[in-house]
Amino acid sequence: MPRPPAPRKTTGRPARISREEIIRTARRIVTEDGADRLTMRRLATEIGSTPMALYHHVRDKEELLLLLLDDHAARSLRRPEPPPADPRDRVLAAATAIHEVLAACPWIVEVLTADDLMSTSALWFVEQIVAGLTESGLSLDEAVRGYRTIWYYTAGEILVHATSARRRSTDDRPTYRDQVFAALDPAELPLLSRAAPRWTPLTAEDTYEQGLRALLTGLLSHTPA
Amino acid sequence: MPRPPAPRKTTGRPARISREEIIRTARRIVTEDGADRLTMRRLATEIGSTPMALYHHVRDKEELLLLLLDDHAARSLRRPEPPPADPRDRVLAAATAIHEVLAACPWIVEVLTADDLMSTSALWFVEQIVAGLTESGLSLDEAVRGYRTIWYYTAGEILVHATSARRRSTDDRPTYRDQVFAALDPAELPLLSRAAPRWTPLTAEDTYEQGLRALLTGLLSHTPA
């Protein structure tokens, strides 16, 4: 039975590496060589430790990437100065800021699906979104639902784009989409056939904000279901 | 130059396994034991072959999962009978049908981010969405953009929910969200603090259709950007 009446220093073997050092080194590897070069073994080697030692400071690789995302958000997220007066514009500004920061993270795919709040650094922006929605007439519950709807849209946009971008760089096989479009039957799917040549350029367009505006319009319109 | 005037058989070593057999066996494993039990080694064993033999019929595991998703969609997707008369309702019905089928696929997370058209079986539904949007007054380009916006929202909703569901079943650690909410400062984030106890129940609600309706309202409102 250990009975530590005098809470002196810390007992046990002293740590030689810290979570901060892990994150710092991981960030360096990612920025220098890309996210796919970040392995637990390499990270351990560069820190001068062993892979399993990392696991005492980080639950698993996914948590490490989450910490990396948080680190990135804390450095990059800038609150709009001055905040827009119109509540709708505040929602737009906050969501766009979050989207912008996330879109810059290549390793995001493995983490983003984690939860709906990805970073403490982003909480202020979430608050802005909920605030803008309530000031526009939504109840608190409705505003939270509205935020979550915006989050789904944002996460989906980022994930789909990030994955297809990664695929383009890793892979030279024709996309599934190309195969599908090549075999379209104009009789059965007339609009898709007509749209086929326009599809790829339309996909490349950055329409996040446009979609966000539409979504916001709908959220604030109070149409009866 | 081989000139096969008599369309004999095919040249080369005859195949002992087929893509269909692979998919069939994979489907059985997934339905019987869950998607996480589907490994290339086990699949090969159950077919009576070797892991690498699979790779002649399937590019990699991701393609296998994509084929599995397609298979699932082909079996489950049912066209609404009769199709709703109102174009807006047709969009709703088609998107909801896709959402429903995808939400039933546990292995979807690894595949869904693949592209914006995940299954040939779903093309008819995509056509319905684009058609409903054009009939509501959008140009073809706008309708395709609108479809993609709907797709981002749908994919995001599915991915976020699927991942958090998986986490709950695999994991007993407190969620990141719980940790974040436990440390909220009501002075700085008043709305989030107030919403904190309501957050988890709100997350559990199925609000896909509600969000979709809002999005659709916005897409059809033609608000100037």
Place this chain on the structure above:
DNA sequence: GCTACTTTTCTTACATGTATAAAAACTTAC
């Protein structure tokens, strides 16, 4: 000093996806 306890680190081992190259099983040309 020594023993008990705690915390961190290290060693070893395994499951997994898949790259690579060799072998096998065919057809066709002679």
Place this chain on the structure above:
DNA sequence: GTAAGTTTTTATACATGTAAGAAAAGTAGC
């Protein structure tokens, strides 16, 4: 028949995340 060519299958090997347990390095009480 044999040789060449083609396609599928198999054997082997590697990189990766990480589980399990032993070892190390400290503190506290004696």
